[in-house]
Amino acid sequence: MDGKHMQIGEVAARTELSLRTIRHYEETGLVVPSARSQGGFRLYTETDVQRLMVIRRMKPLGFTLDQMRDLLDATDRLDADSDLDTEERERLLDRVREYEQAATEQVDRLRVQLARAEDFAATLGARLTQSRPVARP
Helix, strand or coil: CCCCCEEHHHHHHHHCCCHHHHHHHHHCCCCCCCEECCCCCEEECHHHHHHHHHHHHHHHHCCCHHHHHHHHHHHHHHHHCCCCCHHHHHHHHHHHHHHHHHHHHHHHHHHHHHHHHHHHHHHHHHHHHHCCCCCCC
């Protein structure tokens, strides 16, 4: 191996995804290993790792596998096709903007949920402080 490729274990450690999850993303076509070793082991590049990181960031925001695939397709085409005409490039950028807006909206919703959860935890903590048993003589 030439250092440009990583085996699935290293990719799992770097992305904090399980081997099973990475294999699932391969089965669904989201991330396909760039190569295979002579022994048949999956080999990944830095680009593959970056794709997995995009997926890992989208998942907790509630994006579906189809949405992940759509965004990755748009960004792949923007990155690869310098021959895109202006109209096609704008259409792809609009798709990326839609995902950015959806992600921002979901982050805002999660901030509200987090604030409520923190308030609830603080309320419980205050309740416990008020309810400490009185020491008896």
